Amino acid sequence: MKNLINISKKIDQFRSKIYIPSDKSISIRCVLLASQAIGKSRLYNLLESEDVINALNTIKKLGINYKKVKNHYEINGFGLNGYNTKKNLKINAGNSGTLARLILGLLVNSKKEITLVGDSSLSKRDFSRITNPIKLFGPNIISNNDNLPVKIIGSNYLRPIKFVEKLGSAQCKSSVLFAAIKTPGITEVKAKKSRNHTELLFRSLKIPIKISEKKNYDYIKISGPCNFQGFEYKIPGDISSSSFFIVLTLLAKKSKLVLKNININNSRIGIIKILNKMNAKIVFKNKKKYKGELIADIVVKSKDNLKGINCPSSLNSSAIDEFLVIFLVAAKAKGISYFSNLGELDKKESPRLKIATNFLKNIGIKYERKADNIKIYGNPNLSLEGNYEIRGFRKDHRIFMMSCIAALTFGGNWKIYDKDSIKTSFPTFLNKIKYLGAIIN
Ligand code: S3P
Secondary structure (H helix, E strand, O other), rough: OOOEEEEEOEOOOOEEEOOEEEHHHHHHHHHHHHOOEEEEEEOOOOOOOHHHHHHHHEEEEOOOEEEOOEEEEEEEEEEOOOOOOOOOOEEOOOOOOOHHHHHHHOOOOOOOEEEEEOOOOOHHHOOOHHHHHHHHOOOOOEEEEOOOOOOEOOOHHHHHHHHEHHHHHHHHHHHHHHHOOOEHHHHHHEOOOOOOOOHHHHHOOOEEEEEEEOEEEEEEEEOOOOOOOOEEEOOOOHHHHHHHHHEEEEEEOOEEEEEEEEEHHHHHHHHHHHHOOOOOOOOOEEEEEEEEEEEEEEEOOOOOOEEOOOHHHHOOHOOOOOOOHHHHHHHOOOOOOEEHHHHHHHHOOOOOOHHHHHHHHOOOOOOEOOEEEEEEOOOOOOOOOEEEEEEOOOOHHHHHHHHHHHHHHHHEEEEEEEEHHHHHHOOOOHHHHHHHOOOOO
């Protein structure tokens, strides 16, 4: 089957309400936590994408059964010591950094050696950011060059740690918090602000967690070990997957879109804050709270007077997966946009800052990159007619989807390769853009 799509027509004048697939971060956290709960958990609206299926396969290999029942998944856990592993077990996290990094935290007490592997993209990503703090709890971890594969043999004598997380990485913070719930004593984490789904889940599970929030850092204390009971969770829509549709609507002509039931947790809505500073006028409707998370409908309309932004780097972590589409808006905005301290972007499924700058160059947008900072010279009259080919992006799902949005809003004839990449986070992406009128061959 061909793994390439062609787009050669812009999209405009759509008015619609859509549901976006569920939050990937919360889906993976729920599967992993349910696998360590005592008794049955029921997960509604679990994201059915490859990254989450890999999480389900992972817990199965660790001896935890799950089944799909009508509209939910049932997972039966046996508590914090409930993993039952075979000899020479290999866990394959596929493309998912979140799964690989978080599961390592839960393997600190594994009884046998486990080898963690991933696909070729994940195998190029840094694991020392996880293995360094996790080693301090006591397990034996062996890895080459700070990359996967990583081998871990757990310890019976875990000790609590003090850890300062400086990257603003929710994966690092969460991996340490996962290890902390298994460890007797008080683990203390000073973490640069990042998405806080793990902490909110812990609170809703009554895991004893204390958080003191300061301007740039959160100070977290967990007193372990803390067994918890099976739970129910209904997972809301994903803001990162929504971001492609938000930008599509903003840059298309005469269109309006309502994205239903999206998680608008403050630690995730950097994109909305950034786009609104660029004059996007995106609003939230029907706000409600659920297990500490904030959920709402997002209403977005087309805008032709967008302006450049000097983006505060304090928003970086809360928009970390959305910068690719934010750059598209900057390309079409009036004036210069400036983004700083974006080094973490090159640590994702592909080196995204590098790929994004090449992308801007190919579509004729002037930019300057100095170290981890980028200046984009916007062109409100941007309208493309040439031929564009997008390939060789390490099958990064977000590069594929961002390229589709550029093709649908800037014009030109596009060939975009590695369509299958969307299976990791958003398998129905192409159906949704077709539903809004996109013609895809
Ligand atoms: C995630 C955290 C972010 C994000 C990733 C999902 C999570 O990574 O880019 O897509 O679920 O915790 P970092 O923690 O490495 O910034």
